[in-house]
Every structure is written in C-alpha cells, then in structure tokens.
Amino acid sequence: MAAVAAAQKNREMFAIKKSYSIENGYPARRRSLVDDARFETLVVKQTKQTVLDEARQRANDSSVEHEIEYDEKATQKPEQQNDDDTGLTEEEIVLANAIAEGPEAERAIQRAALILRLREGMNSLSRVLKAIEKYQGAVVHLETRPNKKENGQLDALIKIDMARSNLLQLIKNLRQSGTLEHITLLDDCNHLMTKYEPDLDMNHPGFSDKEYRERRKEIAEIAFAYKYGDPVPYIEYTETENKTWNAVFTTVLDLMPKHACAEYRRVFKLLVEEGLFNATGIPQLEDMSSFMKKCTGFTLRPAAGLLTARDFLASLAFRIFQSTQYIRHTKTPFHTPEPDCIHEILGHMPLLADPSFAQFSQEIGLASLGASDEEIEKLSTIYWFTVEFGLCKEAGETKVYGAGLLSAYGELLHALSDKPEHRPFDPATTAIQPYQDQEYQPVYYVAESIDDMKDKFRRWVSQMSRPFEVRFNPHTQRVEVLDSVEKLDSLVHQLNTELLHLSNAINKMKTNEVE
Numbered sequence: 314m315a316a317v318a319a320a321q322k323n324r325e326m327f328a329i330k331k332s333y334s335i336e337n338g339y340p341a342r343r344r345s346l347v348d349d350a351r352f353e354t355l356v357v358k359q360t361k362q363t364v365l366d367e368a369r370q371r372a373n374d375s376s377v378e379h380e381i382e383y384d385e386k387a388t389q390k391p392e393q394q395n396d397d398d399t400g401l402t403e404e405e406i407v408l409a410n411a412i413a414e415g416p417e418a419e420r421a422i423q424r425a426a427l428i429l430r431l432r433e434g435m436n437s438l439s440r441v442l443k444a445i446e447k448y449q450g451a452v453v454h455l456e457t458r459p460n461k462k463e464n465g466q467l468d469a470l471i472k473i474d475m476a477r478s479n480l481l482q483l484i485k486n487l488r489q490s491g492t493l494e495h496i497t498l499l500d501d502c503n504h505l506m507t508k509y510e511p512d513l514d515m516n517h518p519g520f521s522d523k524e525y526r527e528r529r530k531e532i533a534e535i536a537f538a539y540k541y542g543d544p545v546p547y548i549e550y551t552e553t554e555n556k557t558w559n560a561v562f563t564t565v566l567d568l569m570p571k572h573a574c575a576e577y578r579r580v581f582k583l584l585v586e587e588g589l590f591n592a593t594g595i596p597q598l599e600d601m602s603s604f605m606k607k608c609t610g611f612t613l614r615p616a617a618g619l620l621t622a623r624d625f626l627a628s629l630a631f632r633i634f635q636s637t638q639y640i641r642h643t644k645t646p647f648h649t650p651e652p653d654c655i656h657e658i659l660g661h662m663p664l665l666a667d668p669s670f671a672q673f674s675q676e677i678g679l680a681s682l683g684a685s686d687e688e689i690e691k692l693s694t695i696y697w698f699t700v701e702f703g704l705c706k707e708a709g710e711t712k713v714y715g716a717g718l719l720s721a722y723g724e725l726l727h728a729l730s731d732k733p734e735h736r737p738f739d740p741a742t743t744a745i746q747p748y749q750d751q752e753y754q755p756v757y758y759v760a761e762s763i764d765d766m767k768d769k770f771r772r773w774v775s776q777m778s779r780p781f782e783v784r785f786n787p788h789t790q791r792v793e794v795l796d797s798v799e800k801l802d803s804l805v806h807q808l809n810t811e812l813l814h815l816s817n818a819i820n821k822m823k824t825n826e827v828e
C-alpha cells in the first residue's frame with residue numbers, strides 16, 4: 314500500500330529546519346551520515362512532541378473515534394492535497410501517547426475511521442482488509458463512494474475496532490509504504506542547510522575567509538536550482554582549487570596501487586585512460602556522471618551540502634548519487650569537516666562504476682525506503698562502516714574500498730595498521746557499532762568480498778520491519794512495491810524472458826564450440 318501524499322505531508326511537517334551546527338544539537342563536529350540520521354531522529358522527535366502538544370489541546374478525549382484519511386497510491390504533490398487532509402502522523406502520535414499510559418491502555422480497543430483513496434480499485438481494498446485482519450481488527454462499517462476530485466476513482470470509508478497498539482502498527486505500515494516512487498521526486502529532497510556551513514562553524518577552515526564563503530554559496534545555488542534530467546552545470550574551478558585537487562590526487566595515485574581493492578584500481582585505471590582523472594584539474598560532475606552511467610547506470614545529481622540521511626539513501630535506490638560540487642578550503646588539502654567533491658570523486662565514484670559495488674549501494678538505498686527512523690540510523694551506520702570506511706580481503710591481504718579512507722591518506726594508513734581492531738563484516742553487529750567522530754575509527758569491518766557483503770546485507774535486510782518488498786524498475790525509473798499478484802506476475806514474465814535470452818546465449822555458445 315502506498316500513502317505517498319501522507320508520507321509527503323509527514324516529510325513536510327517534520328522537515329528539518331535546524332542547521333547542522335553544534336548549537337542546534339548536532340552531535341559532532343565532523344559530518345557523517347550516521348550523525349545526520351541521529352540528528353534527524355532527534356529533531357523529528359522534538360517536532361513530534363510539539364505536534365503532540367498541539368494535538369492534545371485539540372483532542373480533549375482520546376477515546377473518541379479518530380478519522381484517519383490517506384490516499385492509496387496518490388502521486389500528487391503536497392500543494393495539490395486537500396487542505397482538510399488530516400494526514401496520519403498526528404494520529405500516530407496521539408495513539409502512541411495513549412498507549413504509553415500503560416499496558417491496559419495499550420490493549421484498549423480503539424474505534425477508528427479510515428478514509429482510503431482506492432487507486433487500484435478493489436485490489437487496494439482487498440489489501441487493506443487483509444492488513445486489518447492481520448492486526449486482528451473488526452470492521453464495523455464499510456462503504457465506498459466516488460472520489461470528489463478524480464473521476465472514476467473510489468474512496469472507501471472503513472470503521473474498525475482494534476487494540477490501540479495494533480492500530481498504531483497498522484497505520485505505520487500503511488504509511489511506511491508511502492515512499493518516494495519516482496525518480497523525479499528527488500527534486501523534493503530536503504536540503505538540510507539553512508545557512509552555509511563555513512558561515513556557521515567557527516572551526517571550519519573557511520569561517521574567516523569571505524571569498525571562500527561566497528564561492529560556496531555560488532556553487533550551492535547550482536544544486537538548489539537543479540532539476541532531474543538537467544545536465545549538471547560545469548564549474549570553472551580556479552587555479553587554487555585545482556592545486557588542492559592536485560595535492561590529494563597525487564597522494565591517492567601513490568597509495569592506491571598497494572592499498573586499494575581490485576575493483577577501485579580497475580576503474581581508476583579506466584578513468585585515467587578516458588582522460589577524466591588527471592593531476593591538473595578537478596573532473597566535472599557531468600562528465601563523471603556520463604562515465605558512471607555507461608558502466609553501471611549510476612548518475613550524479615549536485616547537492617548543495619547535507620541532505621537528510623533518509624533522502625540521501627533513497628537516492629541510491631534510484632542509482633543516483635548526490636554529490637557536492639564545492640571543494641575543501643585550500644588551507645587544509647588533506648582534511649575537510651564535511652564531504653566535498655574531492656572526496657566524492659576520488660572516494661566514491663570509481664566504486665559506483667563497478668557493477669557489484671553499485672548493486673550493493675542500491676540495495677542499501679532500497680532497504681531505506683519505508684524504513685523506520687531507528688532502521689535509518691542502522692542503515693546509515695552500515696553505510697558508514699562499508700561505503701565510507703570499509704575494508705575487504707583480497708588474496709590474503711586486507712585492502713581498502715571505503716571512500717572516506719581512499720580520499721584521506723592519514724586514516725587509510727591507520728586503518729591498515731595494527732592499531733585498530735579488524736572485525737569480520739556482519740550487518741547485525743555493524744549496524745549498532747558506535748561511531749567515532751573525533752578521531753580515527755578504533756574498529757573497522759572487513760568483508761570477505763563485495764559480493765559476500767551484498768549477500769549478508771540482503772539476508773539481514775529481509776528481517777527489517779517493513780511489511781513489503783520493493784524493486785527498482787529501470788525502464789520506468791520507478792520503485793515498485795511488490796504487493797500484488799499482478800505485479801509479481803508481470804515480474805515473473807519479465808524474468809522468464811531474460812532467462813530465455815540467457816539460455817539461447819548458452820546454447821549458441823555450445824553450438825559454436827562443437828563446430
């Protein structure tokens with residue numbers, strides 16, 4: 314079930330309006346996806362409390378029948394929604410609050426009225442009824458009526474009696490499936506910066522450099538104006554900026570042959586051969602994007618800076634990597650408190666052009682769709698210890714595949730030394746490993762191989778709370794929720810066709826061998 318309108322309303326309601334400065338409760342000076350996710354959870358909790366206080370004032374008696382409206386498979390944007398759409402989140406908060414009063418309150422039967430837009434007609438209705446049955450609800454009234462706004466669409470009013478805790482789960486499950494459905498919705502991602510970071514943080518190397526701050530602003534504006542499908546605008550990098558790139562590039566060039574994993578070395582060589590990687594100038598995101606598209610279908614979109622962890626991970630589901638385009642301050646070529654384009658280009662892009670690693674990155678993204686805040690934190694932690702700081706085995710040696718290490722030689726040498734602890738990659742324990750944000754990590758996770766890591770991750774993800782499975786359809790650029798026999802049927806048909814091609818290819822090769 315999708316409730317995109319409700320999810321969008323939720324995103325809008327809880328959009329982070331605070332900047333990522335320590336004064337606003339950001340937990341660390343160094344930026345990371347893990348801290349982004351934690352910050353987001355914290356701010357969402359605070360906002361929910363405010364919404365809850367307002368809801369309490371309005372609802373004098375929590376035992377009254379709650380009317381909950383949501384839109385099945387809605388695709389309209391928030392501004393097109395009914396003004397009187399009550400959404401779901403507030404209801405969830407009121408319910409959670411009532412449940413928290415004690416075990417008796419948790420088991421108490423609550424009557425609720427669900428108003429559903431049946432985008433897929435009776436199929437939608439049947440799925441909702443199955444969900445109600447699963448949560449042991451009793452339907453006391455059911456009626457359908459034509460939707461006022463869309464001809465041919467039906468709304469259903471379903472009144473149910475259900476234990477409060479189950480009702481909360483039902484609503485969450487209905488809402489959780491309302492995620493980003495189409496690639497163009499990435500244009501609505503929440504940019505988290507309310508101001509530019511060098512302006513906010515006194516310890517930022519660019520804090521006292523007016524020219525640098527202006528440059529950051531100029532480059533950020535490109536990202537704010539960017540829409541899906543546009544080419545990424547070229548940036549004329551200055552001599553100073555290219556010099557900074559040169560310093561880092563030549564260091565990576567030195568260290569990479571001995572320490573980087575085979576996948577990274579292979580693509581790095583290709584990038585040099587294509588003329589995209591050279592010591593003289595910063596590659597343009599548009600050129601890198603075209604290269605990656607040819608290799609794995611991954612493309613880039615410019616990001617002004619930080620996005621919410623949820624939005625960043627969701628982009629990966631669409632094989633889109635949100636990349637910054639500005640460069641670190643020239644004063645500190647080997648250190649940056651936040652990701653910059655040197656980190657993105659030298660650290661991430663070679664591996665996103667490797668088919669197996671690209672698949673792993675997309676798997677993390679797909680797992681994030683519809684995940685709870687706690688699960689987003691776990692996924693961000695896994696992302697941190699793999700995509701950013703991962704190590705892997707290669708012919709008996711430990712190599713580096715993490716972008717945070719490949720673009721920072723100090724920590725790379727530390728990670729491969731005998732100082733930190735090396736543990737085998739295991740998603741269940743990696744997901745809850747505390748992250749060190751002030752110094753180098755004391756613990757790194759070592760994967761047997763990227764394929765092995767992908768398999769372990771898939772098994773772990775299958776135990777997450779999401780009650781549905783999703784897949785990305787590259788033809789339509791849509792994430793599909795696999796929740797109906799029709800969709801599964803169509804997928805099986807597609808796979809059968811692919812298998813037929815494979816089997817024909819094998820037969821032809823065999824015939825050629827005999828001849």
Ligand SMILES: [Fe+2]
Pocket residue numbers: 652656657660661701716717
């Ligand atoms: Fe990164």
